[in-house]
Amino acid sequence: MDKRTFIKNISLLGITGLPGVSNFDKWISKFEQFSPDQLADDETFWAGVRGGYKLKPDYINLENGYYCFLPQETLEKFITHVREVNYQGSYYMRTVQWDNKKAIAAKLAVLAGCSADELIITRNATESLDMIIGGMHWQAGDEAVMAEQDYGSMLEMFKMVAAKFGVINKIVSVPNHPSSDEEIVKVYADAITPKTKLMMVGHMINITGQILPVQKICDMAHAKGVQVMVDGAHAFAHFKFSIPDLHCDYYGTSLHKWLSVPLGAGFLYVKKENIKNIWPLLAEGDKKEDDISRLNHIGTHPVHTDLAIADAIDFYLKIGAERKEARLRFLQNYWTSKVRNLPNIIVNTPADAARSCGIANVGVNGMKPADLADTLFKKYKIYTVAIDYINVHGCRISPNIYTTPKELDQFVFALKELSKN
Numbered sequence: 001m002d003k004r005t006f007i008k009n010i011s012l013l014g015i016t017g018l019p020g021v022s023n024f025d026k027w028i029s030k031f032e033q034f035s036p037d038q039l040a041d042d043e044t045f046w047a048g049v050r051g052g053y054k055l056k057p058d059y060i061n062l063e064n065g066y067y068c069f070l071p072q073e074t075l076e077k078f079i080t081h082v083r084e085v086n087y088q089g090s091y092y093m094r095t096v097q098w099d100n101k102k103a104i105a106a107k108l109a110v111l112a113g114c115s116a117d118e119l120i121i122t123r124n125a126t127e128s129l130d131m132i133i134g135g136m137h138w139q140a141g142d143e144a145v146m147a148e149q150d151y152g153s154m155l156e157m158f159k160m161v162a163a164k165f166g167v168i169n170k171i172v173s174v175p176n177h178p179s180s181d182e183e184i185v186k187v188y189a190d191a192i193t194p195k196t197k198l199m200m201v202g203h204m205i206n207i208t209g210q211i212l213p214v215q216k217i218c219d220m221a222h223a224k225g226v227q228v229m230v231d232g233a234h235a236f237a238h239f240k241f242s243i244p245d246l247h248c249d250y251y252g253t254s255l256h257k258w259l260s261v262p263l264g265a266g267f268l269y270v271k272k273e274n275i276k277n278i279w280p281l282l283a284e285g286d287k288k289e290d291d292i293s294r295l296n297h298i299g300t301h302p303v304h305t306d307l308a309i310a311d312a313i314d315f316y317l318k319i320g321a322e323r324k325e326a327r328l329r330f331l332q333n334y335w336t337s338k339v340r341n342l343p344n345i346i347v348n349t350p351a352d353a354a355r356s357c358g359i360a361n362v363g364v365n366g367m368k369p370a371d372l373a374d375t376l377f378k379k380y381k382i383y384t385v386a387i388d389y390i391n392v393h394g395c396r397i398s399p400n401i402y403t404t405p406k407e408l409d410q411f412v413f414a415l416k417e418l419s420k421n
C-alpha cells in the first residue's frame with residue numbers, strides 16, 4: 001500500500017463508514033435552512049444532537065469545563081484509529097505519522113483562521129502556554145504581567161521562570177462585572193512598565209466564564225512594546241473567532257475541552273515572526289529558526305489521538321460553530337436570567353452577552369462553594385465544580401450541547417430552594 005493510499009484509508013480527513021453516522025448527517029441536514037439563533041432554542045434539533053452522546057443516567061452533568069467527553073461518533077472513529085495504528089505498528093510510526101499530524105494541524109489552522117506554518121499540535125494548553133513562558137529569552141529584571149484569575153499551572157510556570165531567570169511577575173485582578181472594555185484594558189495597562197516583556201491574558205476566564213476584550217488588550221500592549229500570550233483553553237470551539245483577529249503573539253488551547261477531542265490534545269499558535277524567539281520545550285535537530293516544527297518535538301506519543309482531532313473537527317463543523325455558540329449562550333442565559341436577581345444568589349459572570357458564552361459561576365450567600373457543590377450532587381443529582389478563591393466563590397456551571405433546558409430547570413429549582421435556607 002503506498003503512502004498516499006494509506007493516509008486516505010486511515011480516514012485522516014473524515015472518511016469512515018460508521019453505523020448511524022450517515023443517518024445523523026441526513027437528519028442534521030434537514031435543519032440547514034434555519035439560522036443559528038432560530039435553532040438555539042429548538043429542542044427537536046438539540047434532542048437529536050443529544051442522541052449522539054452516551055450520557056450517564058446517575059446525575060445531570062454541568063461540569064464540562066474540565067473535559068468535554070466525546071460524542072459516540074468521534075469515539076467510534078477514535079477507536080478505529082487505535083485499532084488501525086495498532087495493526088500497522090512501527091510501519092505507521094515510520095511512514096505516515098508525521099505527514100498525518102501535519103495535515104491535521106493544517107486542518108486546525110483553517111478552523112483557527114491562521115496559517116498552517118504558525119500552528120502545532122501539542123498535548124494540552126499547559127504544554128502550549130508553558131512552552132512560551134519557559135521558552136522566552138528572559139533577562140534578569142524583565143517583567144511579566146498576568147492575572148490572579150489565570151490558570152494555576154501557568155502562574156506556577158511564571159513563578160519558576162522568576163526563580164530561574166530573575167523575572168518579576170506583576171499580578172493584576174480582573175473584576176467580575178466590568179462596566180466597559182476600557183476598564184479591563186486599564187487593569188492590564190497599569191501593570192506595564194518599560195521592563196515588561198510578556199503579558200498573559202485569558203480569552204475566557206475559566207472560573208467565571210468571563211470573555212476578555214483580547215484584541216483591545218493586545219493593541220494596547222503592542223503600543224507599549226509588550227507581547228501577548230492568550231490562554232484560550234476554554235474559548236476554542238466554544239465560541240467563534242479567528243486568532244489573527246485577536247492580534248496576539250501566542251495562543252494556546254486544549255482540544256479535549258470544547259472541541260471534544262480525546263484526552264491529551266491541544267495546539268499552540270505562534271505568530272510567524274515570533275517563532276525564532278522561542279526555545280523549544282524539548283530539543284529538536286537542525287531546523288530553520290522560523291520553522292514552527294522546531295517547537296514540536298515531544299517523542300513518541302499517542303498518535304491515534306492526533307488522528308481523532310480531524311474527526312472532532314468534522315463533528316464540530318457538522319453541528320456548526322455558530323449554532324454551537326448560540327446554543328451554549330442560550331443555555332447559560334436560560335438559567336442565569338432566572339436566578340441573577342434573586343436574593344442570596346450571586347452570579348459571578350457578567351450579564352452582558354458579549355462578555356460570556358456557555359460558562360457561568362454562581363454562589364449562594366452563606367454557603368461555602370464546596371458545600372453547594374456537595375449538596376447539588378447528593379440532594380439534587382447535579383454535578384458541578386466548586387471554586388473558592390480570590391474574588392470568585394461559587395460553583396462553575398458548564399453545560400454542553402447535549403444539555404436540556406429541563407435539566408437546567410432542575411438546577412434552578414435547587415438554587416431557589418438552597419437560597420431560601
Ligand SMILES: Cc1ncc(COP(=O)(O)O)c(C=O)c1O
Pocket residue numbers: 065066124125126127150151153202204205206231233234254
Ligand atoms: C484557563 C485554563 N488554562 C489552561 C488549562 C490547562 O489545560 P490542560 O490541563 O488541558 O493543559 C485549563 C484547564 O482547565 C484552563 O481552564
